[in-house]
Amino acid sequence: MHELSLAYSAIGEMQTILKKEGANKVNRIVFSVGALSGVDQEAFLFCFPLAAEGTPMEGVPLTMEDACLNLYCNSCNYEFINPEPIVICSKCQGVDVKVLSGQDFRIKEMEVE
Amino acid sequence: MCRDCGCEEGNKKIMDQIHGHVHSHDHTHSHSHAAGHSHSHAGENAHSHSHDHSHDDAHSHSHDHSDNHSHQPSVPKTLQLEHKVLARNDQIADMNRAWFEQRELRCINIISSPGSGKTMLLEKSLDALQSKGVHTSVVVGDQQTDNDARRLSGKGAKVMQVNTHSSCHLNAEQVQKVLPDVIHEETELFIVENVGNLVCPAAFDLGENCKIALLSVTEGEDKPLKYPVLFATAECVVISKIDLLEHVDFCIETCVQNLRKINPKVTIIKCSARSGEGMDSWMDWLLPD
Numbered sequence A: 001m002h003e004l005s006l007a008y009s010a011i012g013e014m015q016t017i018l019k020k021e022g023a024n025k026v027n028r029i030v031f032s033v034g035a036l037s038g039v040d041q042e043a044f045l046f047c048f049p050l051a052a053e054g055t056p057m058e059g060v061p062l063t064m065e066d067a068c069l070n071l072y073c074n075s076c077n078y079e080f081i082n083p084e085p086i087v088i089c090s091k092c093q094g095v096d097v098k099v100l101s102g103q104d105f106r107i108k109e110m111e112v113e
Numbered sequence B: 001m002c003r004d005c006g007c008e009e010g011n012k013k014i015m016d017q018i019h020g021h022v023h024s025h026d027h028t029h030s031h032s033h034a035a036g037h038s039h040s041h042a043g044e045n046a047h048s049h050s051h052d053h054s055h056d057d058a059h060s061h062s063h064d065h066s067d068n069h070s071h072q073p074s075v076p077k078t079l080q081l082e083h084k085v086l087a088r089n090d091q092i093a094d095m096n097r098a099w100f101e102q103r104e105l106r107c108i109n110i111i112s113s114p115g116s117g118k119t120m121l122l123e124k125s126l127d128a129l130q131s132k133g134v135h136t137s138v139v140v141g142d143q144q145t146d147n148d149a150r151r152l153s154g155k156g157a158k159v160m161q162v163n164t165h166s167s168c169h170l171n172a173e174q175v176q177k178v179l180p181d182v183i184h185e186e187t188e189l190f191i192v193e194n195v196g197n198l199v200c201p202a203a204f205d206l207g208e209n210c211k212i213a214l215l216s217v218t219e220g221e222d223k224p225l226k227y228p229v230l231f232a233t234a235e236c237v238v239i240s241k242i243d244l245l246e247h248v249d250f251c252i253e254t255c256v257q258n259l260r261k262i263n264p265k266v267t268i269i270k271c272s273a274r275s276g277e278g279m280d281s282w283m284d285w286l287l288p289d
Helices: A003-021 A041-052 B008-012 B087-102 B118-132 B147-152 B172-182 B228-233 B242-247 B252-262 B279-286
Strands: A026-034 A062-067 A069-073 A078-082 A097-101 A105-112 B028-032 B038-042 B077-084 B106-111 B136-142 B158-163 B189-193 B210-216 B236-240 B267-270
Touching: A003 A026, A003 A041, A003 A105, A003 B077, A003 B087, A041 A062, B077 B087, B087 B106, B087 B172, B106 B118, B118 B136, B118 B147, B118 B189, B118 B279, B136 B147, B136 B172, B147 B158, B158 B172, B210 B228, B228 B252, B236 B252, B252 B267, B267 B279
Parallel strands: A026 A062, B106 B189, B106 B210, B136 B158, B136 B189, B210 B236, B236 B267
Antiparallel strands: A026 A105, A069 A078, A069 A097, A105 B077, B028 B038
């Protein structure tokens, strides 16, 4: 259960972003959850209000978007998307596959004012 | 014209040193100047402004309004960020990595579920490393106790225990803090034994060169499929406790197939720290030169 740590990290990053933008109000937040990010969305949504208490993020509606694995096969130069965390080329079954995205948990979007 | 108030008299630039006009703003105000000009504001819209008067006899003053308001209405804007939630951890991990690189030492991060044999494997590894003259430092993460650090001490390596208390993983900052104490000039290999947990430690980069996952034969062959994050990012998976194979229903071939599905390039080492079987392969991997 590292989602509480993630929630505190997210709040810290968002406070930095708000400061940089000169904003003090947040209307909505969109998170992008990579297939290989290891984030339990339900646990994160449970923990977030605890970390957000007393900050501009308190009570703000959250959207969690799934981010598929975006992969590239070095053998057959095929770029493809895999909703499952399996890194084998779906075209040539090659194993020399590079993960382009889908490993991270990101703050995708924030509406601020 | 006064560029602040708009009054005609302003252009006279007649000021004196006791000019100080503090006006609170509801928005009609007037002020007079000892030197003889006055102007007034009348406005319906609340706003704030600052006056920059230039004075012949150089002095400056500022005007404060009691009501805080701004001219710009707040307009919501959407920020397209794609900002990593663990950005700060990753930054510190990169600093750790640079620190290791500078000292030309290799850092490995060992992760597994509790009880899969991390400490036992390290006990035997430290004995072997000591006999090979490899200078090693170890950080052991556990929620409580220094039992593991005590088990690993007296084997030539510098060992430090980090208690994470309620936390289920080590983060980059916890490692950064102990580096000056645990790493010495001669350290060539730095091993982090992470908190026993298959999920959370995989998400936190510590700055290691690679992650190693342990999977004991007393666990299920499908662990790699159930916990893909760690097994997909590990460079090496050690299937441990193989001396127990005859007592359990663990099919090594199925486990290997599952691992390859998640991580086709992974190095798989089968060993038993207890019997010593496979320990040579493990040591060869640990010391690639």
